Amino acid sequence: DAKTTQPNSMESNEEEPVHLPCNHSTISGTDYIHWYRQLPSQGPEYVIHGLTSNVNNRMASLAIAEDRKSSTLILHRATLRDAAVYYCIERGSQGNLIFGKGTKLSVKP
Amino acid sequence: KAGVTQTPRYLIKTRGQQVTLSCSPISGHRSVSWYQQTPGQGLQFLFEYFSETQRNKGNFPGRFSGRQFSNSRSEMNVSTLELGDSALYLCASSLGGTSGYNEQFFGPGTRLTVL
Numbered sequence: 001d002a003k004t005t006q007p008n009s010m011e012s013n014e015e016e017p018v019h020l021p022c023n024h025s026t027i028s029g030t031d032y033i034h035w036y037r038q039l040p041s042q043g044p045e046y047v048i049h050g051l052t053s054n055v056n057n058r059m060a061s062l063a064i065a066e067d068r069k070s071s072t073l074i075l076h077r078a079t080l081r082d083a084a085v086y087y088c089i090e091r092g093s094q095g096n097l098i099f100g101k102g103t104k105l106s107v108k109p
Numbered sequence: 110k111a112g113v114t115q116t117p118r119y120l121i122k123t124r125g126q127q128v129t130l131s132c133s134p135i136s137g138h139r140s141v142s143w144y145q146q147t148p149g150q151g152l153q154f155l156f157e158y159f160s161e162t163q164r165n166k167g168n169f170p171g172r173f174s175g176r177q178f179s180n181s182r183s184e185m186n187v188s189t190l191e192l193g194d195s196a197l198y199l200c201a202s203s204l205g206g207t208s209g210y211n212e213q214f215f216g217p218g219t220r221l222t223v224l
Contacts, residue, residue: 032210043113043199043215044152092154094165096142097213099152 003027003090009104012078020073020103022088027068034089034097035062035073037082044087044099047073083107111135113202113216121222127188130219132200134181140164140205141183142213143175146197155198158183159205187221195223 005023012018024033035047048055048062050071055062061074075082085102092098114133122128134141142165143155154167158177175185181202187194197220201213 036213041217043201043218045215046212049210049212087152094154094157094167096154096157096165096167097152098154099144101151 003098004088004100006088006100006103011106011108014080014107014109015077018075018078020086023070024090025069027090031090033064033071035086036089037084037086039084078107080107080109113200113214115200115216115219117219119220121224122190123224124190124192126190127186128190128221129184129186130198132183132216134202135214138202138204139181140203141177141181142201143185144199146199190223192223196221
């Protein structure tokens with residue numbers, strides 16, 4: 001079963017920032033938090049990952065709470081192409097990614 | 110670099126038949142993982158192969174099996190198909206090392222329909 005919880009859906013306006021929250025209260029101290037997204041009719045794609053510190057890359061930023069029980073994926077300026085299901089993921093005991101239901105992000109022009 | 114490729118992209122089978130799906134990982138990647146995606150259960154891990162050996166396995170019945178070849182290409186097989194096996198089957202490849210971060214790269218999936 002998924003170890004993370006996310007809102008089922010969120011809406012954003014184009015060109016505005018989006019904050020996608022995730023709770024992962026059972027995460028161990030050495031596990032990364034991973035974010036992937038799945039665009040319509042495509043396989044998931046990597047967005048970002050982090051351990052303790054906030055992380056930035058060309059796609060997004062990841063803000064991790066000090067107690068590591070939650071994190072927020074930040075898209076600084078949402079575009080229509082960012083409409084997707086965003087998954088916040090922990091690794092299972094076997095090293096596999098455990099996907100929850102994710103957050104379906106809709107972006108309005 | 111070419112991405113992960115999966116063949117075929119679409120497949121229609123009938124109950125009781127068997128099916129083989131193929132996945133070609135990114136060049137240099139030694140790990141291949143398989144996932145099943147359905148509307149009800151979401152994305153679920155099937156198994157992972159690394160250097161021709163099954164390294165990890167999810168909670169699926171024995172009808173689901175896989176293998177990996179020396180060139181890292183992988184196949185998964187489902188025998189005695191059931192209606193509930195209708196799903197998108199996704200393959201993901203990664204470098205597979207045990208240290209550092211292993212980003213998984215997913216293919217477009219094979220859409221299997223069982224009638």
